Amino acid sequence: xxxxxxxxxxxxxxxxxxxxxxxxxxxxxxxxxxxxxxxxxxxxxxxxxxxxxxxxxxxxxxxxxxxxxxxxxxxxxxxxxxxxxxxxxxxxxxxxxxxxxxxxxxxxxxxxxxxxxxxxxxxxxxxxxxxxxxxxxxxxxxxxxxxxxxxxxxxxxxxxxxxxxxxxxxxxxxxxxxxxxxxxxxxxxxxxxxxxxxxxxxxxxx
Numbered sequence: 001x002x003x004x005x006x007x008x009x010x011x012x013x014x015x016x017x018x019x020x021x022x023x024x025x026x027x028x029x030x031x032x033x034x035x036x037x038x039x040x041x042x043x044x045x046x047x048x049x050x051x052x053x054x055x056x057x058x059x060x061x062x063x064x065x066x067x068x069x070x071x072x073x074x075x076x077x078x079x080x081x082x083x084x085x086x087x088x089x090x091x092x093x094x095x096x097x098x099x100x101x102x103x104x105x106x107x108x109x110x111x112x113x114x115x116x117x118x119x120x121x122x123x124x125x126x127x128x129x130x131x132x133x134x135x136x137x138x139x140x141x142x143x144x145x146x147x148x149x150x151x152x153x154x155x156x157x158x159x160x161x162x163x164x165x166x167x168x169x170x171x172x173x174x175x176x177x178x179x180x181x182x183x184x185x186x187x188x189x190x191x192x193x194x195x196x197x198x199x200x201x202x203x204x205x206x
Contacts, residue, residue, distance in 0.1 A: 014031070014036070014062060014066040015028050015029060015030050015031070015047075016028070016029045016047050016058075016060050016062070016068050016071075017029070017068075018058070018060075018068060018071060018075050019075050019076065019078065020049040020051065020054060020056055020058070021056065021058065021071075021073040021074060021075060021076050021100070022049065022054055022056035022073075023049060023051055023053070023054040023056065024076065024078050024079075025049075025051055025054070027049060027050040027051060028050060029047035029048060029049060029050065029058060029060070030047060030048060030050065031045060031046070031047060031048075032046050032047065032048045032057070034046060036062070041064060042061055042062065042063065042064070042069065043061075043062050043064075044059065044060060044061045044062065045059075045060065045062075046058070046059055046060075047059075047060050058071050058072065058073065059071065059072040060072075073100070074100035074101060074102075075100065076096055076097070076100045077096050077099065077100070077177075077180055077181075079092060079093065079096060079184060080184075080188070080192070081093075082191075082192055082195070083191045083192055083195045084187055084191045084192070085117075085121050085191075087117050087121070088114060088117045088118055088121060088187065091110055091113045091114040091117050092110070092111070092114045092180070092183060092184070092187070094110045094113075095107045095108075095110035095111045095113075095114060095176075095180055095183075096180060098110060099173075099176050099177070099180060102173075104171055104172050104173055104175070104176045105171055107176045107179075107180070108156050108157055108171045108175065108176055108179060109157055111153060111156065111157055111176070111179045111180060111183055112129070112153070112154065112156070112157025112158070113157075114183055114187075115129065115133065115150065115153060115154065115157070115183070116129060116132075118136070118186070118187070118190065119132040119133065119135070119136050122136055122139045122140055122190065123139060124136035124138075124139050129154050129157075130151065130154060133147075133150045133151060133154060136150070140189070140190045141189075142186070142189050142190070143189070146182075146185065146186050146189060149182050149186070150186065152182075153179055153182060153183060156171065156175060156176075156179050
């Protein structure tokens with residue numbers, strides 16, 4: 001979105017609450033000392049991450065009442081990568097990046113690739129992704145709801161890549177948001193619950 005800025009906006013320095021696209025922490029971003037610019041309807045300016053170890057700069061576009069309309073770089077969904085193999089992390093991070101940039105079809109395809117890499121890492125084999133996901137249920141202990149949802153994620157990725165026999169009316173922001181959220185829960189169950197249990201047991205008295 002291109003905005004023609006007409007004049008300096010002098011009505012204070014509005015802070016903005018958002019998740020930093022660099023360090024992923026939520027915070028109240030303050031003006032960096034420069035005045036905002038306005039076209040009468042929207043105003044825009046630079047804000048800085050409050051974390052002193054980050055201080056990433058974000059360009060924000062605000063409504064007349066100060067509400068955030070857009071930010072550049074875009075706000076990203078948080079993702080805990082602890083104990084998850086790097087290829088799987090890279091694939092889901094790419095899905096999150098595509099989603100942040102509004103590329104929802106590309107994001108859904110990368111969610112599907114994340115599942116492919118998850119199956120490969122856990123040794124779940126089969127002639128296609130549907131069969132590999134079924135085999136994954138025997139390789140990893142997952143609640144039935146997550147196992148059922150894996151096939152839904154596969155269909156979402158199919159719809160993003162193909163135009164025939166679509167199971168979803170569209171692959172847009174809502175579909176991708178739920179898909180990424182669900183994938184995060186699957187990865188947490190596969191890779192992180194065991195490590196968390198081990199940490200808890202390590203706290204017990206010997």
